[in-house]
Amino acid sequence: MSDPRPQFPRGTILGYPRIGRRRELKRAVEAHWSGATDVQTLERAAAELRRATRERLAALGLGRDDSSIPESFSFYDQVHDAAVAVGALPERFGARRGDDGRIGLDAYFAAARGAGDDAPLEMTKWFDTNYHYLVPEIGPETAFAMSCDRFARQVAEARADGFTVRPVLVGPVTLLALSKATDAAPAGFDPLSRLDDLLPVYVELLEGLRAAGAEWVQLDEPALVSESLPATTAQLADAAARAYEVLGAATGRPSLLVAAPYAQLSDAAWAALGAAPIEAIAVDLTRGGVPAAVGGLAGKTLVGGVVDGRNVWRGDLEAAWGRLSDLAALGAGSVAAATSTSLQHVPHDVDDESALDPRLASWLAFADQKVGQVVTLATGLAEGRAAIEDALMEASVALAARRSSPGVRDGAVRARTAGLVDADFDRGAYGTRVEAQDAQLALPLLPTTTIGSFPQTDEIRRARARHGRGELGAAEYERFLRDEIARVVTLQEDLGLDVLVHGEAERNDMVQYFAEHLDGFAVTENGWVQSYGSRATRPSILWGDVSRPAPITVAWSTFAQSLTDKPMKGMLTGPVTILAWSFVRDDQPLSETANQVALALRDEIADLEDAGIRVIQVDEPALRELLPLAVADQPAYLAWSVASFRLATAGAAPATQVHTHLCYSEFDVVIDAIAALDADVTSIEAARSRGEVIGDIASSGFAAGIGPGVYDIHSPRVPSVDEISELLDRAVAELPLRRVWVNPDCGLKTRGYGETVTSLRNLVEATRAARTRVPA
Numbered sequence: 001m002s003d004p005r006p007q008f009p010r011g012t013i014l015g016y017p018r019i020g021r022r023r024e025l026k027r028a029v030e031a032h033w034s035g036a037t038d039v040q041t042l043e044r045a046a047a048e049l050r051r052a053t054r055e056r057l058a059a060l061g062l063g064r065d066d067s068s069i070p071e072s073f074s075f076y077d078q079v080h081d082a083a084v085a086v087g088a089l090p091e092r093f094g095a096r097r098g099d100d101g102r103i104g105l106d107a108y109f110a111a112a113r114g115a116g117d118d119a120p121l122e123m124t125k126w127f128d129t130n131y132h133y134l135v136p137e138i139g140p141e142t143a144f145a146m147s148c149d150r151f152a153r154q155v156a157e158a159r160a161d162g163f164t165v166r167p168v169l170v171g172p173v174t175l176l177a178l179s180k181a182t183d184a185a186p187a188g189f190d191p192l193s194r195l196d197d198l199l200p201v202y203v204e205l206l207e208g209l210r211a212a213g214a215e216w217v218q219l220d221e222p223a224l225v226s227e228s229l230p231a232t233t234a235q236l237a238d239a240a241a242r243a244y245e246v247l248g249a250a251t252g253r254p255s256l257l258v259a260a261p262y263a264q265l266s267d268a269a270w271a272a273l274g275a276a277p278i279e280a281i282a283v284d285l286t287r288g289g290v291p292a293a294v295g296g297l298a299g300k301t302l303v304g305g306v307v308d309g310r311n312v313w314r315g316d317l318e319a320a321w322g323r324l325s326d327l328a329a330l331g332a333g334s335v336a337a338a339t340s341t342s343l344q345h346v347p348h349d350v351d352d353e354s355a356l357d358p359r360l361a362s363w364l365a366f367a368d369q370k371v372g373q374v375v376t377l378a379t380g381l382a383e384g385r386a387a388i389e390d391a392l393m394e395a396s397v398a399l400a401a402r403r404s405s406p407g408v409r410d411g412a413v414r415a416r417t418a419g420l421v422d423a424d425f426d427r428g429a430y431g432t433r434v435e436a437q438d439a440q441l442a443l444p445l446l447p448t449t450t451i452g453s454f455p456q457t458d459e460i461r462r463a464r465a466r467h468g469r470g471e472l473g474a475a476e477y478e479r480f481l482r483d484e485i486a487r488v489v490t491l492q493e494d495l496g497l498d499v500l501v502h503g504e505a506e507r508n509d510m511v512q513y514f515a516e517h518l519d520g521f522a523v524t525e526n527g528w529v530q531s532y533g534s535r536a537t538r539p540s541i542l543w544g545d546v547s548r549p550a551p552i553t554v555a556w557s558t559f560a561q562s563l564t565d566k567p568m569k570g571m572l573t574g575p576v577t578i579l580a581w582s583f584v585r586d587d588q589p590l591s592e593t594a595n596q597v598a599l600a601l602r603d604e605i606a607d608l609e610d611a612g613i614r615v616i617q618v619d620e621p622a623l624r625e626l627l628p629l630a631v632a633d634q635p636a637y638l639a640w641s642v643a644s645f646r647l648a649t650a651g652a653a654p655a656t657q658v659h660t661h662l663c664y665s666e667f668d669v670v671i672d673a674i675a676a677l678d679a680d681v682t683s684i685e686a687a688r689s690r691g692e693v694i695g696d697i698a699s700s701g702f703a704a705g706i707g708p709g710v711y712d713i714h715s716p717r718v719p720s721v722d723e724i725s726e727l728l729d730r731a732v733a734e735l736p737l738r739r740v741w742v743n744p745d746c747g748l749k750t751r752g753y754g755e756t757v758t759s760l761r762n763l764v765e766a767t768r769a770a771r772t773r774v775p776a
C-alpha cells in the first residue's frame, strides 16, 4: 500500500448499545411493525438515535475524526446485518427483494420475524452472552452479492455531521462459522466451505466503506475464540488466514481492525492474524492472557480489551493498565486501549439510576462510564502514566471501599458457606426417594403437569403496573392475584392435569422476582440490555452476600395448595439461572456466589415443605448457556453449577419430589451434568425437534423422571392429539415407562388462553389414550 495509513486511535470501544437510553429504538421499530408508522419515520428515528450516540461518545471523550467512535447500530441484529449485506437471505424471502435484488428493511424484518407461513431465521445465543443472534442460512446455492449498502450510508451520514466513524461488521469467518446449512444443502454441507465465494463481496463492501469516508473498519471475528463451534480452532484459524490474506490485498480498502472478543484468542489464530496483511488486532484481555510471542506484529496496532464489556463494575483500572503493558511487550507497532467486547451487553449510564444506593453506584460502570475508563487509559498511553495517576488512584480507592463495605461481606452468610460438608449436597439414594414419593403422591402412570407460568394476560400486566405506580393498594393487588391463582387452579382441575401449578402471575420475571426478595441484589430503573431484536431485559445487580430476609413464594404456593387436593408444585428459580441472568459481583468466584443463592433457596424449600408442599420445581433453563467457550474451563463450571443446584435442593425430604426444568434440547456436553443435578423429575424441551432428544436421553442411561415437552409453546399453534400421541409413544417406547412425564416444552406465560386451553386439553386426552395402550 503506497498511501500512508492513518494511525489507530489510542482508545476506543468495540461497540455501543443501540437500543437507546430509553429504548427509543424498541418503540420506533415496534410502532413500524404494528403499521402505525411508515419506513421513513422509522429511518428518521434510527438516524436521530445514531446521531445522539455519536454526539454522546464525543462528549465522553472519543474523537470525532480519528475513527475511535464505532458505528455499531443495528435495527435488529449484527449477524443478520452482515448476512443481508452480502445477500444471504433465505429463498423463502426472495420475493421481498427489490427489483435490483437489493434487500430492504421489509425483507430484513420479514426474515428476522417470519412472515405468514415463512418461518423466521432461527435465533440462538451469541457466544456465552445473553444476546441472541439470527442464524444465517447458507447453502451451495446461496448467491453472495452486495445487497444492502446500509453500512456505507451510515458512514456517509456520520461524515455529513463531521464524524469519521469506524463501521463495525461481523467478519466473514464468523458469519459463516455461525451459519447453518439451508434445507436445500446436501447432508454434511459446511457453510464455511463457501468462504472463497464470500470474500469478493466483503472486498466490495470494504471498498464501499472507504469510498463513503471510513478510514478504519472493524471486522468482528469472535468465532476465533470459540471452542464450541462445529469448526475446530485450527480450521477457524486457517479460514482467518485465507480471509485476511484476500481482504488485506484489496486495493481501495480502509485500514482493518480484526476484533476477537469474548475469550482468549487461540495461538493458531494469533499466528494467523499476526501474519495477515491487516493493520490492527483487538483481543479480549479480561478473558485471556497474552501469548509469549507472535510474529508479524511490528507494523500493527494491538488493541487491548482491558475494560470489561460484559459486566457493570468499575473494576480495577490499575490492573487494566498493567494488562496494556503486557500487551506492549509483544512488540507491536503500537498499543491502544479498548473495551473487551462491544458494550451492547451493558446498560447505558449509571447516572440514569437515581434510586440506586450512591455507594453501590460509585462501584458501577455502565457503557458511558466504561467509555470514560477507555479515554483515561488512552490518555495514559499518549502522555504517560503520570497523566492518569489521579484517575488510577481514584479507581483503586473506590475498589477498596467496595471491598470493605457493609453488605458485601456478611459474616453469617460466610460462616454458613464455610461450614458446608459433602452431605449438604446429597439427597441420598434415588431409589429410596422414588418409593417415598410414589407412596405419598399416588400419581397415575404418565403424570401430566405444566412448567409453571400460565398466560400473563394484559389484565395481569396492567394490575402489576398499577400496583407499581401505587394506584392499586397492596391488599387489592393481593386479592387480584389470589383470584387469578384460583382461576388457574380451577382450570387445571377441569382439564384433568395431575400436578398443578399456581401460574406465577405475581412474577414479572423469573429472576428479577427473586432478586427483589433477596438481600445482596439491587434492581435498576433504566438498566436495559438488548436480548434480541426489540427485546431487552433489565438484569438485577448481585453486589453483596446473598441471604433471604423472609419467605418469598410460600404464601402463594400454600394458598394455591389450599384450593385443591392435587399436589401443587412450588416454583423456584435455580441458583445458576439467577446468576446467569443477573450482573454478578466480580470479586469472588462464581461458585461462592452460587452457593449463597443456593442456601437462600434451600431455606425457601424447607419452608415450602413445612407448609405442606410436596412437589417443588427448581428451574435451571440457563444451565447450558453459562457453559464456558473454552473446553478446558467447562468441567470446573459444570462442577460448581451442579453443586449449587444440589445444595439448593438436597435439604428436601426423600418424599418431597424435586423437579427441574431446562429450556433447550441440546444435551450434548451437559447430559451428565443434568443427571448429576439428581432431580427426581426433569422437564426439557423436545417438541420442536419432534422428540429427537428422547433418543439422546435414552442412550445416556438417564434413569430418573423425565418429561420431554410434547407441546411447543414458542408458537400459538395448537398441537393435535395425534401429534402429541406420537411423541408420547416415542417416549414410552424408549424411556422407562414409570419415569415418563407429560408436559409442555416450557412455561405458558407468553401464550394466550385460547390456544393454551385447547393445547392442554389435547395433551390430557393424548395422555389418557396412551395410558390405555401401555401395560399396567
Ligand code: GLN
Residues within 6 Å of the ligand: 451, 452, 453, 504, 510, 571, 619, 621, 661, 662, 663, 746, 747, 748, 749
Ligand atoms: N417456571 C418458569 C415458567 O413457567 C420457567 C420458565 C423458563 O424455563 N424460562 O415460566
Ligand code: ZN
Residues within 6 Å of the ligand: 451, 621, 661, 662, 663, 745, 746, 747
Ligand atoms: Zn423453559
